[in-house]
Amino acid sequence: MPSVAQGGLQNKGSHNSSGKFSNKDGTRKAEFFARRQRIAQQRKSLPIAAVEKRLVEEVQKNDTLIIVGETGSGKTTQIPQFLFNAGFCRDGKVVGITQPRRVAAVTVAKRVAEECGVELGQKVGYSIRFEDATSSSTRIKYMTDGLLLREALLDPSLSRYSVIIVDEAHERTVHTDVLLGLLKNVQLARMNSTKYGHNIEDKKVNSVTSLEKENGDTSFLKKCQGRKYSPLKIIIMSASLDARVFSEYFGGAKAVHVQGRQFPVDLFYTLHPETDYLDAALITTFQIHLKESPGDILVFLTGQEEIESAEKFINERLNQLPEGSQKLLTVPIFASLPSEQQMRVFAPAPAGFRKVILATNIAETSVTIPGIKYVIDPGFVKARSYDPVKGMESLIVVPTSKSQAMQRSGRAGREGPGKCFRLYPENEFEKLEDSTKPEIKRCNLSNVILQLKALGVDDILGFDFIEKPPRAAIIKSLEQLFLLGALTDDCRLSDPVGHQMARLPLDPFYSKALILASQFNCLEEMLITVAMLSTESIFYTPRDKGAEAKAAMKCFSSPEGDHLTLINVYRTSDELLEKRKMTFVKEKNDKVLRKWCKDNFINTRSLRHARDIHNQICGHVEQMGLHVTSCGDDMLQYRRCLAASFFLNAAVKQPEGTYRALGSGQVVQIHPTSVLFQKKAECIIFNEMVETSHKYVRNVTRIDYLWLTELAPQYYTSQK
Numbered sequence: 001m002p003s004v005a006q007g008g009l010q011n012k013g014s015h016n017s018s019g020k021f022s023n024k025d026g027t028r029k030a031e032f033f034a035r036r037q038r039i040a041q042q043r044k045s046l047p048i049a050a051v052e053k054r055l056v057e058e059v060q061k062n063d064t065l066i067i068v069g070e071t072g073s074g075k076t077t078q079i080p081q082f083l084f085n086a087g088f089c090r091d092g093k094v095v096g097i098t099q100p101r102r103v104a105a106v107t108v109a110k111r112v113a114e115e116c117g118v119e120l121g122q123k124v125g126y127s128i129r130f131e132d133a134t135s136s137s138t139r140i141k142y143m144t145d146g147l148l149l150r151e152a153l154l155d156p157s158l159s160r161y162s163v164i165i166v167d168e169a170h171e172r173t174v175h176t177d178v179l180l181g182l183l184k185n186v187q188l189a190r191m192n193s194t195k196y197g198h199n200i201e202d203k204k205v206n207s208v209t210s211l212e213k214e215n216g217d218t219s220f221l222k223k224c225q226g227r228k229y230s231p232l233k234i235i236i237m238s239a240s241l242d243a244r245v246f247s248e249y250f251g252g253a254k255a256v257h258v259q260g261r262q263f264p265v266d267l268f269y270t271l272h273p274e275t276d277y278l279d280a281a282l283i284t285t286f287q288i289h290l291k292e293s294p295g296d297i298l299v300f301l302t303g304q305e306e307i308e309s310a311e312k313f314i315n316e317r318l319n320q321l322p323e324g325s326q327k328l329l330t331v332p333i334f335a336s337l338p339s340e341q342q343m344r345v346f347a348p349a350p351a352g353f354r355k356v357i358l359a360t361n362i363a364e365t366s367v368t369i370p371g372i373k374y375v376i377d378p379g380f381v382k383a384r385s386y387d388p389v390k391g392m393e394s395l396i397v398v399p400t401s402k403s404q405a406m407q408r409s410g411r412a413g414r415e416g417p418g419k420c421f422r423l424y425p426e427n428e429f430e431k432l433e434d435s436t437k438p439e440i441k442r443c444n445l446s447n448v449i450l451q452l453k454a455l456g457v458d459d460i461l462g463f464d465f466i467e468k469p470p471r472a473a474i475i476k477s478l479e480q481l482f483l484l485g486a487l488t489d490d491c492r493l494s495d496p497v498g499h500q501m502a503r504l505p506l507d508p509f510y511s512k513a514l515i516l517a518s519q520f521n522c523l524e525e526m527l528i529t530v531a532m533l534s535t536e537s538i539f540y541t542p543r544d545k546g547a548e549a550k551a552a553m554k555c556f557s558s559p560e561g562d563h564l565t566l567i568n569v570y571r572t573s574d575e576l577l578e579k580r581k582m583t584f585v586k587e588k589n590d591k592v593l594r595k596w597c598k599d600n601f602i603n604t605r606s607l608r609h610a611r612d613i614h615n616q617i618c619g620h621v622e623q624m625g626l627h628v629t630s631c632g633d634d635m636l637q638y639r640r641c642l643a644a645s646f647f648l649n650a651a652v653k654q655p656e657g658t659y660r661a662l663g664s665g666q667v668v669q670i671h672p673t674s675v676l677f678q679k680k681a682e683c684i685i686f687n688e689m690v691e692t693s694h695k696y697v698r699n700v701t702r703i704d705y706l707w708l709t710e711l712a713p714q715y716y717t718s719q720k
């Protein structure tokens with residue numbers, strides 16, 4: 001199956017020894033030119049192509065512009081090229097486009113590089129956490145919003161950029177919201193510094209004073225003072241029709257609408273609520289496949305695990321399809337999918353196949369996949385939720401909003417009439433929220449606060465957020481950062497810990513764990529831990545092979561807990577690849593790793609992702625001058641370091657067998673996938689809480705209760 005799946009993309013990676021296969025070369029060339037022509041035609045037919053001139057004029061006239069356009073109209077791929085052609089990249093300046101999602105940044109950059117006929121990483125590139133495909137010649141740069149925030153730490157005026165496009169602003173991720181506030185400041189600071197005409201000079205005086213009043217904090221502006229910058233254009237792009245909130249935030253900025261093309265989509269609902277939406281989605285997939293006319297199917301699921309089990313289920317039943325019927329080709333798309341696999345989703349299904357795209361909400365508006373005629377929408381999405389009183393963040397599966405449901409169904413009608421199957425009764429639709437609550441109102445803010453502090457924004461409560469996060473959440477996060485030693489008594493970034501933590505592109509808890517580990521002499525182990533914890537589940541348990549998977553996991557499991565178990569997996573994979581170093585053929589190594597993973601019920605994609613992350617963070621800690629040493633067999637030392645790092649997530653066993661989380665007071669249970677499930681650890685630390693029928697904690701390690709008062713006296717002496 002994989003070889004068929006990759007068929008559409010293969011010419012890209014394969015190379016020829018020159019001259020030998022001239023016939024093949026000829027065909028390749030013809031294919032290449034045909035594809036270029038097709039792309040040029042596709043570009044011309046996009047709704048946005050007709051308004052290029054007007055859009056460019058609007059950008060020239062307005063410092064801040066809001067562009068609203070239906071998904072698929074060509075905003076993300078075309079507008080940066082329009083700006084490049086209009087001269088916005090003169091003098092080596094860069095047009096930056098931010099995306100809330102890594103996958104969108106990568107896939108769009110690849111597409112635009114191809115449209116421009118350039119090699120990725122040259123004129124067109126992307127940069128996301130742990131992966132950089134840019135060079136000094138990059139002029140159109142796609143990146144995640146989080147990454148641009150990090151760049152601002154090194155270059156507070158974002159001086160390389162002439163234009164910054166905040167794409168997918170309607171998603172209102174926490175990074176987008178913070179970025180908008182930051183860009184507003186940068187734009188003012190750059191205007192303030194320029195001598196580019198009276199208009200701007202005049203504006204500058206008023207704006208800076210008003211900003212001072214609003215924020216009571218001009219430290220950021222001061223950072224940029226005394227230097228000359230060219231003005232910064234800001235473009236906010238959104239798929240939601242309501243541009244008011246952005247326009248008001250940017251002092252009445254102009255909004256323009258780009259017409260999309262939308263064909264009718266028939267909506268179908270179930271008669272009764274579904275008890276198992278994954279099951280229902282799979283049944284619907286096969287029903288469409290057997291009864292409906294050709295056209296690809298897009299299924300919205302909530303995460304990697306669900307997508308992978310759906311993929312497996314469908315592939316295992318392919319041979320049950322009636323003889324002679326069209327075949328099915330499954331293609332997944334989710335956030336942590338390795339970049340080399342992401343583009344598969346855009347390749348047309350080979351002849352005789354119908355494509356089934358298994359996607360997270362990434363395919364709602366971030367990436368537009370051609371060829372879709374049927375959408376299956378179970379009506380759920382995985383979202384962050386935060387309880388500021390308890391200081392606990394968790395990922396939960398919740399119903400989508402009405403606007404998400406409508407975006408999803410819209411995907412079926414881009415190229416012709418389509419059908420959308422909502423797997424819930426019609427009256428349930430009316431009960432959905434109109435739109436999703438901005439993430440900043442429902443997440444832990446420690447990370448964002450740490451970054452804002454590092455940018456010189458000291459007054460977080462006074463920061464000009466587009467929508468203020470709950471005061472309680474800000475205070476709780478400040479408190480957590482203080483307990484982690486990142487902030488001083490007067491709430492400034494501490495030296496060196498706070499500054500070191502802000503430099504690492506990780507959750508503050510993980511950053512702190514790495515810094516502590518260098519003192520506990522177990523940084524080698526902690527680097528592996530953090531890398532493994534930064535991916536979705538390493539182990540997978542097929543629905544029908546629970547016992548085998550459990551037995552396989554036993555080979556790695558440590559009686560001390562999941563963290564050491566993960567280290568065992570990583571090190572075994574290391575040994576395996578080390579042994580193969582001599583052969584050095586990447587494809588062969590990949591194959592060996594894949595087989596080993598399959599035999600051991602380990603998720604290859606997650607493990608590879610973890611290995612990449614590991615390489616990246618090793619680079620960061622080395623740059624910071626931390627010593628990478630191993631604690632060898634002294635696992636006590638490592639567990640003590642875990643306790644010192646994650647003390648806010650400690651829990652003690654209660655008489656009836658459940659655990660009480662010491663930080664939040666919540667009653668939790670150890671997740672059944674943990675190696676400590678049903679073991680009798682008296683005191684544990686954990687990394688994650690998930691809420692399904694119960695509150696479960698995952699990634700758990702046994703610790704000694706007394707370590708908490710010894711290693712985290714700032715928290716536990718007063719709590720005892």
Ligand code: CDP
Pocket residue numbers: 046069070071072073074075076077078107108110111346365366367368369370
């Ligand atoms: O941003 P917006 O939703 O307005 O559209 P876009 O992402 O710029 O997509 C414009 C067109 O490019 C769509 O027809 C996509 O299907 C196509 N596209 C593609 O074929 N491959 C990609 N990697 C990205 C976009």
Ligand code: MG
Pocket residue numbers: 072075076077167365366
């Ligand atoms: Mg877009």
